[in-house]
Amino acid sequence: MTATTTLKSPSCAAVSSAAVGEFGRIDRFFKPLAAGFPGARGLADDAAVFAVPPGCELVVTTDAMVAGVHFLPDDPPGDIAHKLLAVNLSDLAAKGAAPLAYSLALCLPRGAPDDWVAAFAAGLGEAQARFGIHLSGGDSVSTAGPAVLSVTAFGTVPAGGAPSRNAGSDEAGAAGALICLTGTIGDGALGLACVLGKLDLPAGPARDYLIGRLRRPTPRLTEGRALRGLVSAMMDVSDGLLGDLAHMARASGCGAVVEAARLPLSDAARAVLAAHPERLTDVLTGGDDYELLAAVRPDRLAAAQAAAHVTVIGRLEVGLPGAVRAVDAAGREMAFDRLGWTHI
Amino acid sequence: MTATTTLKSPSCAAVSSAAVGEFGRIDRFFKPLAAGFPGARGLADDAAVFAVPPGCELVVTTDAMVAGVHFLPDDPPGDIAHKLLAVNLSDLAAKGAAPLAYSLALCLPRGAPDDWVAAFAAGLGEAQARFGIHLSGGDSVSTAGPAVLSVTAFGTVPAGGAPSRNAGSDEAGAAGALICLTGTIGDGALGLACVLGKLDLPAGPARDYLIGRLRRPTPRLTEGRALRGLVSAMMDVSDGLLGDLAHMARASGCGAVVEAARLPLSDAARAVLAAHPERLTDVLTGGDDYELLAAVRPDRLAAAQAAAHVTVIGRLEVGLPGAVRAVDAAGREMAFDRLGWTHI
Numbered sequence: 001m002t003a004t005t006t007l008k009s010p011s012c013a014a015v016s017s018a019a020v021g022e023f024g025r026i027d028r029f030f031k032p033l034a035a036g037f038p039g040a041r042g043l044a045d046d047a048a049v050f051a052v053p054p055g056c057e058l059v060v061t062t063d064a065m066v067a068g069v070h071f072l073p074d075d076p077p078g079d080i081a082h083k084l085l086a087v088n089l090s091d092l093a094a095k096g097a098a099p100l101a102y103s104l105a106l107c108l109p110r111g112a113p114d115d116w117v118a119a120f121a122a123g124l125g126e127a128q129a130r131f132g133i134h135l136s137g138g139d140s141v142s143t144a145g146p147a148v149l150s151v152t153a154f155g156t157v158p159a160g161g162a163p164s165r166n167a168g169s170d171e172a173g174a175a176g177a178l179i180c181l182t183g184t185i186g187d188g189a190l191g192l193a194c195v196l197g198k199l200d201l202p203a204g205p206a207r208d209y210l211i212g213r214l215r216r217p218t219p220r221l222t223e224g225r226a227l228r229g230l231v232s233a234m235m236d237v238s239d240g241l242l243g244d245l246a247h248m249a250r251a252s253g254c255g256a257v258v259e260a261a262r263l264p265l266s267d268a269a270r271a272v273l274a275a276h277p278e279r280l281t282d283v284l285t286g287g288d289d290y291e292l293l294a295a296v297r298p299d300r301l302a303a304a305q306a307a308a309h310v311t312v313i314g315r316l317e318v319g320l321p322g323a324v325r326a327v328d329a330a331g332r333e334m335a336f337d338r339l340g341w342t343h344i
Numbered sequence: 345m346t347a348t349t350t351l352k353s354p355s356c357a358a359v360s361s362a363a364v365g366e367f368g369r370i371d372r373f374f375k376p377l378a379a380g381f382p383g384a385r386g387l388a389d390d391a392a393v394f395a396v397p398p399g400c401e402l403v404v405t406t407d408a409m410v411a412g413v414h415f416l417p418d419d420p421p422g423d424i425a426h427k428l429l430a431v432n433l434s435d436l437a438a439k440g441a442a443p444l445a446y447s448l449a450l451c452l453p454r455g456a457p458d459d460w461v462a463a464f465a466a467g468l469g470e471a472q473a474r475f476g477i478h479l480s481g482g483d484s485v486s487t488a489g490p491a492v493l494s495v496t497a498f499g500t501v502p503a504g505g506a507p508s509r510n511a512g513s514d515e516a517g518a519a520g521a522l523i524c525l526t527g528t529i530g531d532g533a534l535g536l537a538c539v540l541g542k543l544d545l546p547a548g549p550a551r552d553y554l555i556g557r558l559r560r561p562t563p564r565l566t567e568g569r570a571l572r573g574l575v576s577a578m579m580d581v582s583d584g585l586l587g588d589l590a591h592m593a594r595a596s597g598c599g600a601v602v603e604a605a606r607l608p609l610s611d612a613a614r615a616v617l618a619a620h621p622e623r624l625t626d627v628l629t630g631g632d633d634y635e636l637l638a639a640v641r642p643d644r645l646a647a648a649q650a651a652a653h654v655t656v657i658g659r660l661e662v663g664l665p666g667a668v669r670a671v672d673a674a675g676r677e678m679a680f681d682r683l684g685w686t687h688i
Contacts, residue, residue: 039401041508044509044591044595045439045508045509045579046405046435046438046439046509046579046580047403047404047405047435047436047438047439047441047499047506048403048404048405049401049402049403049404049439049501049506050401050402050404051396051401051402051503052395052396052402054398057383057393057394057395058393058394058395058396058402059391059392059393060391060392060393060394060447060480060481060498061390061391061392061447061481062447062448062449062481062482062483062496063483064449064451064483064485064494065485066451066485066486066487068487068488069485069486069487070485091390091391092391094390094391095389095390095391095393097391103404103406103496104406105406105408105449105494105496107408107410107451107492107494136404137404137405137406138406139406139407139408139494141408141409141410141413141414141492142410142413143410143412143413143489143490143492144412144489144490145487145488145489145490145492146487146488146489148451148485148487148489148492148494150408150449150451150483150492150494152406152447152449152496154404155391157393159395162391162393164385164389165388165389165390235389235390236390247388251388
């Protein structure tokens with residue numbers, strides 16, 4: 001690749017098939033995704049313009065996914081679209097926000113076929129309808145490398161109402177708060193192990209369920225809003241339970257303990273662990289859960305459990321900030337050499 | 345590259361040098377960029393949370409830049425950072441918005457050296473200080489391909505005050521509105537021609553000026569806010585004057601004419617055109633100007649010119665929507681086979 005052929009240059013550019021291609025693609029596949037959101041201005045202006053309801057603050061998150069890193073290039077485009085939106089909405093859920101709109105930076109390999117784009121846009125449309133959000137704008141560029149998909153999602157929350165990761169700002173202090181979790185944990189990591197051929201699970205509903213949880217996670221938007229006023233701290237579990245809990249504990253200036261026997265597991269995960277007990281490491285440290293992790297004061301637990309289905313899995317405790325222990329059913333401490341993973 | 349080595353997998357991940365690398369890099373280089381913006385929550389939460397001032401709307405734009413497409417991989421990282429922020433702020437300027445914050449999706453080639461990241465972050469810091477904006481959050485990922493840098497910028501504008509590209513929503517109608525331009529036009533395109541070796545300009549202040557305009561464009565934030573209430577339509581010129589004017593004319597349901605002799609030119613561009621008259625094509629159709637293009641009713645021209653330094657270069661006229669003509673000093677129509685370029 002040389003500069004002369006790759007830099008955008010007036011002398012090699014034209015409003016021809018190329019330009020028609022980009023604008024045509026936006027018209028055809030992406031304008032319909034913005035149709036329900038007047039602030040998008042039909043994707044035909046320099047910027048989106050919209051109001052935040054009075055008394056509300058804006059909640060903003062950005063998550064990017066790269067082909068070969070966060071998904072496989074031949075994953076179904078609709079699954080990729082779902083996950084791209086879901087991982088962003090999970091961050092909004094963690095702050096108890098209601099989804100409002102999102103901006104998309106779409107960077108596809110040169111020559112990406114229209115049918116891939118069509119399937120990707122259809123997946124976005126399905127996810128939009130399910131989660132109640134619209135496209136507000138974005139950018140479409142090409143790369144000589146793998147696809148890079150980035151979303152910035154906007155939500156709204158009553159002013160001052162978004163919980164942080166610091167349970168210690170509560171007047172009662174952080175230590176002693178109960179650690180609660182929505183849904184079930186570990187499904188995404190076990191699904192990934194299936195996809196990578198590292199977990200030999202026969203074809204069938206259990207395998208499909210785990211891979212479905214990996215590829216089409218459910219952002220806990222309803223739960224996040226219901227829990228918002230009842231928690232001392234809240235975040236989503238995206239990079240692994242123990243690692244993410246360590247972030248919360250560090251922000252709260254204390255340690256934390258997880259009781260492994262109390263972890264909420266799906267039937268599929270329970271069956272895997274029965275056959276492969278060592279997979280508990282994946283459940284505790286694997287990523288891709290997108291459940292909510294909340295610190296709840298004991299005197300608010302009943303209200304939190306009435307507001308959303310959550311499971312108590314441990315508690316914050318006096319300790320070195322960020323030190324997380326896991327104990328088994330007998331109270332014995334368990335050793336892990338990993339606390340999660342990170343995107344590098 | 346195989347899935348097993350590239351997909352993020354619990355079984356090959358660790359909170360080790362890699363994790364420390366990512367979090368350490370964010371702490372070291374990017375947290376300082378968010379220090380002046382409390383809503384960023386120190387880049388330590390799932391999302392940014394901030395208010396939009398009462399009576400204001402949010403203006404949101406996303407622009408991405410790809411190495412080898414929008415900049416050369418060996419361009420100075422500080423220049424790349426400046427341009428990334430400036431092209432986004434130019435869209436805010438076009439809507440008359442005041443900058444508020446921005447989110448960054450940073451996708452760098454694996455193994456990108458810390459000193460590149462340090463210089464890039466320093467460039468962002470300089471641009472932030474100059475333009476009055478702060479980092480609110482983002483994501484940091486890696487790719488096997490070229491760098492992809494995406495910014496979503498937020499600004500604020502009094503509710504209902506952001507101009508669109510449609511001058512026809514004015515009760516007086518679009519045709520007859522004067523086309524005004526801030527600054528000078530064509531410098532970026534001529535600078536690119538220098539960089540690409542397609543324009544043989546000797547080393548010296550003129551060459552430096554043109555390349556500087558290419559690499560460090562100035563978003564017309566002050567002018568945008570000053571013109572906001574006086575224009576019938578406004579947009580920025582990023583993809584070429586004639587092409588962008590065609591967008592405005594199409595949105596306004598009319599045609600437009602540009603008088604080439606009235607184009608505001610820098611001394612450097614004027615000297616290039618004196619020696620190479622054919623370069624007028626670059627000036628009219630090349631991209632990277634980041635000036636503001638406004639449609640102004642004749643009875644508001646004096647007020648607009650008092651508010652900001654703008655040059656009248658033509659007018660909207662009755663015609664096929666989007667049809668743009670250029671005429672020379674004698675009123676003769678000029679022919680161009682290109683109206684700009686697009687990112688494909």
